[in-house]
Amino acid sequence: MAISSIPTDELDYEAAFTELEEVIAALETGQTALQDAMELFERGEALAKRCAGLLDRAELKVHTLTGQDFEPPAGEAEET
Numbered sequence: 001m002a003i004s005s006i007p008t009d010e011l012d013y014e015a016a017f018t019e020l021e022e023v024i025a026a027l028e029t030g031q032t033a034l035q036d037a038m039e040l041f042e043r044g045e046a047l048a049k050r051c052a053g054l055l056d057r058a059e060l061k062v063h064t065l066t067g068q069d070f071e072p073p074a075g076e077a078e079e080t
Contacts, residue, residue, distance in 0.1 A: 001026040003043050008050040016054070020047040 023044040
């Protein structure tokens with residue numbers, strides 16, 4: 001699997017999640033050279049962080065729209 005050249009901060013949730021699934025599948029095969037596996041792992045970490053950030057923002061928006069108070073989990077910085 002080739003690593004996408006699209007920066008993770010430009011991906012929407014669906015694209016990031018789909019690519020994350022592909023990264024996981026590629027790593028699970030165990031047929032990847034060490035250097036390639038490390039690059040896939042780093043990309044997977046960035047994709048997971050992007051997905052989590054987008055989900056957090058969606059949750060905040062839902063709470064805002066419904067009038068419920070929401071506080072992000074302690075220690076997590078809001079993604080811009």
